Structures are given as structure tokens and as C-alpha cells.
Amino acid sequence: QKEVEQNSGPLSVPEGAIASLNCTYSDRGSQSFFWYRQYSGKSPELIMFIYSNGDKEDGRFTAQLNKASQYVSLLIRDSQPSDSATYLCAVVDYKLSFGAGTTVTVRA
């Protein structure tokens, strides 16, 4: 089992819709969870971090964490063409591990 798994995508959503991204992790002891956005050919940039169970909102982005289910998600509301990118889930245990990423395309 991979340490961090993401829904494979690609995900295509119309402008203004909600994009839903999912991530599961294998180490129950993991404490910190991050979502990064990566544009083609560029380095990843942080969108959200979450440490506690529940929801965390920041503008159009909402991260959700359920440690019992070992599941973390990212919702992008009112999706814009500029949100078209690859989204990477990252989990910290004794190292920093990333999922394979989900590519999102927002259709104008």
C-alpha cells in the first residue's frame, strides 16, 4: 500500500462548480497534512494545511480531515480557470510524503 494515495483524475469541472479532491494515508500516527498546487513546469506551492479533525476554510478552499478514516480532502468552490493545475496531498510522519497528484482542469 502506498503511503499517500490520491484519486487519480484527471478531474474536469465547469467554471463555477465545486472540485473535490481526495487523499488517504497509511500511517495512523501522521499528524500534519498539506495540500499543494503545482502548475506545469513549476514547483509546488502551499494552499492549505490542516492538523485537527474537521473542516478548515480559507477563501474558496476547504480542507477536511478525518483521522479515524485516515482521509483528507480538498474542496475548491467557485472553480476558476486559474485553478487548473495538479494538486498534491502531503503527509508528515517521520518524513514528508506526497501523493501522485490529481490534475484539475476548469472549463470556461
Added chain:
Amino acid sequence: DGGITQSPKYLFRKEGQNVTLSCEQNLNHDAMYWYRQDPGQGLRLIYYSQIVNDFQKGDIAEGYSVSREKKESFPLTVTSAQKNPTAFYLCASRDRTYEAFFGQGTRLTVV
């Protein structure tokens, strides 16, 4: 300005040659990481270091080597044993309780 700097941005390697990728940070972070990214793929961990003079193998360490003699620097050497080194290489640093910051990446191509 604080940040993390990778150099060079583009690097070409001949068959059988060792090359070294530079990664320097002035964020005073203890932890540093090297990742490899192939087209359409996620980030795979090569090596990581949580403190000076100590480093650990990641998931794909074969054919790579690192050193951590200074807190600010974590160079990665791609050796001739790495048979398929063409990829985008990313270095990151992290404070213990916060997110990782990435350099701009080095794109390595075998010629």
C-alpha cells in the same frame, strides 16, 4: 529575502557522468528533502535530512548520494549508477511544525 535556491535550473549529463545539484536555504530550517518528479507523476522522495550530519534514504535512493555538512546546504549527486536520471528535481526545506518550502527545481536531461 529568505528562501530556498536550487542551481542550475537546467543541467545536461552525459552517459556515465556524475553531476551535482545544489540546494541552499537561508530559512534556518532543520529538515531538507530531495524529490524526483517524472512527467505526469507525483513527487518521489530520494533522500531527506532532519539535522546536520545526518540523512536518510527515501523511496528511490539508488543511484543518488547526498551530504549535509552545513545546515544551509543539501547537495544531491546523481551518479552513473542512476540509469534513468532524466527528470525534474525538487529540493525542499521545512521547519518542524510548518509546511515545506520548495526551490525552483532543476531539470536534468541525459544527452
